[in-house]
Amino acid sequence: MTDKPAANDTVAQSLEGQAPEGLPEGEASAAGAAPQLVPAEQVTAALEAAAEFKDKHLRLLAEMENLRRRTEKEVADARQYGVSRFAGDVLAVADNMHRALATLDEEVRAGADAKLISLIEGVELTERELHKTLEKHGVRKFTPQNEKFDPNLHQAMYEVPNSDVPAGHVAQVIQSGYMIGERMLRPALVGVSKPAAKSASN
Numbered sequence: 001m002t003d004k005p006a007a008n009d010t011v012a013q014s015l016e017g018q019a020p021e022g023l024p025e026g027e028a029s030a031a032g033a034a035p036q037l038v039p040a041e042q043v044t045a046a047l048e049a050a051a052e053f054k055d056k057h058l059r060l061l062a063e064m065e066n067l068r069r070r071t072e073k074e075v076a077d078a079r080q081y082g083v084s085r086f087a088g089d090v091l092a093v094a095d096n097m098h099r100a101l102a103t104l105d106e107e108v109r110a111g112a113d114a115k116l117i118s119l120i121e122g123v124e125l126t127e128r129e130l131h132k133t134l135e136k137h138g139v140r141k142f143t144p145q146n147e148k149f150d151p152n153l154h155q156a157m158y159e160v161p162n163s164d165v166p167a168g169h170v171a172q173v174i175q176s177g178y179m180i181g182e183r184m185l186r187p188a189l190v191g192v193s194k195p196a197a198k199s200a201s202n
Helices: 003-015 026-032 038-083 082-104 106-111 114-136
Strands: 137-141 154-161 171-173 178-179 182-185 188-194
Touching: 026 154, 082 114, 082 178, 082 182, 154 171
Parallel strands: 154 188
Antiparallel strands: 137 178, 171 188, 178 182
């Protein structure tokens, strides 16, 4: 019985200092050694590089978002204002139709025969349909009678002495204006009121 412990001690002594099974002796000693620390300079450089990359990434995302918004706005503007030039040309037709109808006063209409009345009504219907079509495409007519003069919307042709309208307001509308969306398509041609001249007795 006393021989077995002695034999075990011998085996333990023979295995002492040997590498674990499957690992070379050099690697076994390295595995048991403490891990080497990364220099602080490398850690700092890595953190700075990561922060710079994150900043560039965020800037790129912001630029892409701005580009998307600009593109959407340009597409929307193209849809809304793309007909501006065509609409401006059509307004000349609308003006001529309006002038032609304006020459027909009540006396002329009262003395017109059935055929002429039908013609007048047809022209009036065409004018209304023309304005409906323009409105469908965002073109809106405005007549600024008695409104305060606005150089962004109105073009003053002359001044009108008028005590019924406050000075600096539209006393007469020579030609209606048109807007397309939020933009000016054609300003209204107007006469602007000014204080009436005082009589000599005053």
